[in-house]
Amino acid sequence: MHLGLPPWAVGGAVAVALVLPLLFKNFLVFQLTLVMIYSIAILGLNLLTGFNGQFSLGHSAFYAIGAYTAAILMDRFDLAYYWTLPVAGMACFVFGFLFGLPALRLEGVYLALATFALAVATPQILKSSPLEPFTGGVQGIVILKPDPPAGLPVNADQWLYYFTLAVLLLMFAGAVNLVRGRTGRAMLAIREHPTAARLMGINTALYKSLTFGVSALYTGIAGALGAIAVQFVAPDSFTFLLSVSLLVGLVIGGVGSIPGCIVGGLFVLFVPNLAEHVSKGLAGAIYGAILLLVIYLMPSGAAGFARLIWARVSSRALKPSVTEGRTP
Amino acid sequence: MELFLHQVLAGLATGGIYACLALAVVMIYQAIDNFNFAQGEMAMFSTFIAWQLLQWGMPFWAAALAAGVVAFAGGVAIERIVFKPIRTASPLSHVVAFIALFAILNSTAGFIWDFNVKTFPSPFGSRPLLGSGLISTHDAGMIVVTVALLAFLYGFFRYTRIGLAMRAAAAHPASAQLVGIRVGWMMALGWGMAAAIGAVAGMMIAPVVFLEPNMMLGILLYGFAGAVVGGLSSPGGAVAGGFAVGVIENLAGTFVPFVGRELKLTIALVLIVGVLMIRPSGLFGRTVVSRV
Amino acid sequence: MLLEVQNLRAFYGQTQALHGIDFGLDVGGVTTLLGANGAGKTTTLRALCGMLRTSGDIRFEGRPLNGRATEDIVRLGIAHVPEGRGTFTHLTVEENLRLGAITRRDHAAIAADMERVYAIFPRLHERNDQQAGTLSGGEQQMLAIGRALMLRPKLLLLDEPSFGLAPLLVQELFEILRRINRDTGVAMLIVEQNVTLALDLAQHAYLLETGRIVIDAPSQKIREDETVRRSYLGY
Numbered sequence: 001m002h003l004g005l006p007p008w009a010v011g012g013a014v015a016v017a018l019v020l021p022l023l024f025k026n027f028l029v030f031q032l033t034l035v036m037i038y039s040i041a042i043l044g045l046n047l048l049t050g051f052n053g054q055f056s057l058g059h060s061a062f063y064a065i066g067a068y069t070a071a072i073l074m075d076r077f078d079l080a081y082y083w084t085l086p087v088a089g090m091a092c093f094v095f096g097f098l099f100g101l102p103a104l105r106l107e108g109v110y111l112a113l114a115t116f117a118l119a120v121a122t123p124q125i126l127k128s129s130p131l132e133p134f135t136g137g138v139q140g141i142v143i144l145k146p147d148p149p150a151g152l153p154v155n156a157d158q159w160l161y162y163f164t165l166a167v168l169l170l171m172f173a174g175a176v177n178l179v180r181g182r183t184g185r186a187m188l189a190i191r192e193h194p195t196a197a198r199l200m201g202i203n204t205a206l207y208k209s210l211t212f213g214v215s216a217l218y219t220g221i222a223g224a225l226g227a228i229a230v231q232f233v234a235p236d237s238f239t240f241l242l243s244v245s246l247l248v249g250l251v252i253g254g255v256g257s258i259p260g261c262i263v264g265g266l267f268v269l270f271v272p273n274l275a276e277h278v279s280k281g282l283a284g285a286i287y288g289a290i291l292l293l294v295i296y297l298m299p300s301g302a303a304g305f306a307r308l309i310w311a312r313v314s315s316r317a318l319k320p321s322v323t324e325g326r327t328p
Numbered sequence: 329m330e331l332f333l334h335q336v337l338a339g340l341a342t343g344g345i346y347a348c349l350a351l352a353v354v355m356i357y358q359a360i361d362n363f364n365f366a367q368g369e370m371a372m373f374s375t376f377i378a379w380q381l382l383q384w385g386m387p388f389w390a391a392a393l394a395a396g397v398v399a400f401a402g403g404v405a406i407e408r409i410v411f412k413p414i415r416t417a418s419p420l421s422h423v424v425a426f427i428a429l430f431a432i433l434n435s436t437a438g439f440i441w442d443f444n445v446k447t448f449p450s451p452f453g454s455r456p457l458l459g460s461g462l463i464s465t466h467d468a469g470m471i472v473v474t475v476a477l478l479a480f481l482y483g484f485f486r487y488t489r490i491g492l493a494m495r496a497a498a499a500h501p502a503s504a505q506l507v508g509i510r511v512g513w514m515m516a517l518g519w520g521m522a523a524a525i526g527a528v529a530g531m532m533i534a535p536v537v538f539l540e541p542n543m544m545l546g547i548l549l550y551g552f553a554g555a556v557v558g559g560l561s562s563p564g565g566a567v568a569g570g571f572a573v574g575v576i577e578n579l580a581g582t583f584v585p586f587v588g589r590e591l592k593l594t595i596a597l598v599l600i601v602g603v604l605m606i607r608p609s610g611l612f613g614r615t616v617v618s619r620v
Numbered sequence: 621m622l623l624e625v626q627n628l629r630a631f632y633g634q635t636q637a638l639h640g641i642d643f644g645l646d647v648g649g650v651t652t653l654l655g656a657n658g659a660g661k662t663t664t665l666r667a668l669c670g671m672l673r674t675s676g677d678i679r680f681e682g683r684p685l686n687g688r689a690t691e692d693i694v695r696l697g698i699a700h701v702p703e704g705r706g707t708f709t710h711l712t713v714e715e716n717l718r719l720g721a722i723t724r725r726d727h728a729a730i731a732a733d734m735e736r737v738y739a740i741f742p743r744l745h746e747r748n749d750q751q752a753g754t755l756s757g758g759e760q761q762m763l764a765i766g767r768a769l770m771l772r773p774k775l776l777l778l779d780e781p782s783f784g785l786a787p788l789l790v791q792e793l794f795e796i797l798r799r800i801n802r803d804t805g806v807a808m809l810i811v812e813q814n815v816t817l818a819l820d821l822a823q824h825a826y827l828l829e830t831g832r833i834v835i836d837a838p839s840q841k842i843r844e845d846e847t848v849r850r851s852y853l854g855y
Contacts, residue, residue, distance in 0.1 A: 049420065102601060102605055103601075105604070105605060106601075106604050108419075109357075109362065109363050109560075110556065110604050112363065112423075113363070113552055113553075113556055114601045114604065116549070116552070117549060117553070117601070120549055244427055247420070247423060247424065247427070248424055248427060250420070251418075251420050251421055251423075251424045252424075255418060255420055281435075281438070281439045282435055282436065282439050283435060284431040284432065284434055284435025284436075284438075285431065285432045285435040285436050285439070286435075287428075287431050287435075288427075288428035288429065288430070288431035288432035288435070289428070289432065291424055291425075291427065291428035291431070292410060292425060292428045295414060295417065295421045295424055295425060295428075296413055296414060299414065299416075299417040299418075299421060300418075489718075489722060492711075492715060492718060492719060492722065493719070493722050495711065496708050496711065496719050496722075499708060499709075499710055499711075500706065500708050500709075502706065503702075503706035503707070503708060504708075504719075505689075505690040505691050505694070506669070506690065506694060506699075506700050506702065506706055507694065507719050507720055507722055507723070507767065507771065508691050508694040508695045508722065508723035508771070509691060509719075509722060509723075510689075510691050511691070561710070
């Protein structure tokens with residue numbers, strides 16, 4: 001499993017990323033910022049599903065919590081935008097950990113179902129009357145785009161882009177560190193064979209809940225960034241469909257691949273638009289067809305595909321004339 | 329007390345919808361060992377086909393039968409074309425395939441038949457049953473159909489050879505191959521049957537919630553809830569679970585103060601998670617013992 | 621010849637596990653495949669059932685098996701009791717046995733065969749309504765063999781039938797296998813680590829070493845030849 005690209009690839013990518021906003025118009029810069037935000041959210045899901053083997057269709061809930069935390073802090077408490085990120089992260093970590101605790105007892109499809117229910121319930125809870133004074137109910141909350149620090153020759157959109165890029169690099173580095181270390185190995189052990197992991201002394205219950213927490217933290221921070229970028233939060237922006245998008249992004253990028261999250265983010269932002277361009281009425285059908293095509297051609301996502309190409313290019317495989325063992 | 333009974337009966341009536349859908353969900357789970365998130369859309373699409381046939385003048389039962397047959401064929405086709413090629417891919421890829429299916433069906437239905445609400449007739453009429461206002465003839469008819477389907481499925485899986493082969497193929501495909509079962513075709517058959525059941529569910533539900541491409545979205549969660557609560561290895565449990573969800577939803581909505589229309593879906597969440605905490609295999613499910 | 625294999629190569633992905641082996645089996649005969657772990661014994665059985673990528677020639681009753689799907693090979697009359705037994709854990713003992721005969725149409729004979737299996741393995745009869753996953757290792761092994769017999773196979777492939785069983789049980793099992801071979805005439809190809817019992821039951825033996833056959837001889841000869849026994853079989 002690839003944890004990171006070779007250093008020259010990372011350096012090259014960062015260099016390109018630094019230059020992009022200077023070349024493109026504001027709206028595209030904004031879209032690229034959103035791509036990065038989705039990538040962070042997808043990374044959160046990746047930590048849970050790709051590395052720890054737990055399923056979640058409910059990450060839209062954590063994204064929403066992060067977004068609303070940022071919005072409420074900025075709108076009601078005048079907190080500076082950069083402080084909202086750690087607060088949102090912490091809040092989501094707690095929620096994620098608390099959700100992870102009972103969720104431990106659920107496996108596979110059952111966990112999927114519980115998280116699915118969480119995702120569906122979230123907009124309803126956000127709209128509900130007891131919470132309205134905080135959440136602004138159906139109308140949501142509007143916040144202002146942060147200004148770039150005085151003296152820098154960039155506009156607000158570009159500043160937000162660089163800010164998000166910095167956060168992304170930090171968080172991706174954190175993830176690589178996490179996965180490479182003992183924690184990462186424990187997570188993988190739990191994913192591959194939970195019983196054996198437990199017998200080796202790994203406190204699976206603790207790790208699973210912690211992983212849920214960390215995963216929620218990542219997606220929550222993405223949510224906070226998202227709120228700042230879009231300048232608006234409302235319950236119906238955080239439906240089950242968002243969870244679905246994150247999952248799609250995860251699979252397309254490649255489960256268990258950290259760089260793949262970026263490909264996932266790109267896919268999730270641009271492909272639905274593309275589908276709509278092709279045919280307004282059948283946009284959904286085209287999107288679905290593209291999805292099927294991608295998972296058929298690249299079953300291990302973009303990362304797996306890249307690995308395959310790399311293997312073909314750098315080695316020569318034997319090809320005797322053989323009959324395949326058939327799949328039913 | 330009377331209000332309580334009233335709500336219980338009303339709950340059973342809506343529960344019938346969930347029970348029907350839960351049955352389809354469990355049916356496909358038995359066949360492919362996975363949830364089909366596009367189940368609702370497949371049911372919706374089949375119901376639209378029935379509707380179209382009715383518009384073209386076919387009598388109700390002929391249209392319903394035709395829609396069921398088309399649904400069956402469609403289910404088989406979807407399995408062979410969409411899912412067979414990705415059989416060896418990861419479970420997450422399967423989920424994405426379901427999502428793709430969902431999007432395709434929803435979008436295509438909207439494209440062909442537009443998003444305006446349409447009425448769908450009930451073969452049972454919608455007069456109040458036995459003069460009481462609690463449960464209509466349609467509701468009663470729906471319950472009867474669901475129970476009949478259930479009986480059929482129970483007999484099918486328990487007593488027929490092909491039912492046994494399907495169960496074996498779903499749970500242990502490699503071992504099933506070793507007894508000569510054509511696992512691929514068993515899966516296709518499972519899909520076909522689930523699609524047909526879904527079509528029946530759709531045609532039962534449409535008269536109540538009205539026919540439009542998004543009609544199944546709200547109900548699907550309840551259907552899953554019913555299936556999980558009842559236990560995924562038990563069609564009977566699924567049906568019971570569906571009814572239970574309907575009743576509980578109604579009672580909670582009436583008697584628990586802060587739960588209005590807004591939080592009804594949240595109840596489903598609480599229900600599912602709650603039941604699974606206590607009995608991870610559902611109320612009627614069989615726990616599978618696996619020795620390490 | 622019931623089974624003829626020529627120049628069989630087998631692959632797990634890009635790794636080659638069998639490097640062109642030749643062997644055969646007579647109708648009603650019992651043959652054993654011996655060898656250390658990783659020698660390719662299980663691979664050979666899997667290759668016969670079409671579960672891997674292979675090249676070479678496999679003929680069963682004269683018919684080529686190459687390229688056929690596993691379920692079709694099974695329907696030709698080859699029953700495979702795999703490593704791990706492949707029990708349908710969530711189904712009952714009886715349902716497991718019924719599944720063994722699922723491809724057959726002769727219902728009266730199926731019922732008779734079920735009786736016969738229960739007679740051979742009385743413990744299965746006692747537990748016939750129990751979930752198969754709750755059976756002990758030995759009982760699951762019996763169930764797996766019983767299920768294979770329900771196919772009325774012409775050839776029975778057994779992968780380490782003694783695995784995980786207490787010695788007394790293993791003796792009993794091999795006696796049962798001898799009886800089955802004698803009474804029904806079903807040919808057997810047995811992969812085994814328990815060399816003594818295997819050589820006792822089988823008429824012919826092959827020794828595999830890293831995907832190649834290094835010994836091909838009647839069991840009698842192997843038992844008598846001290847050098848072979850000492851260097852390859854360790855006793």
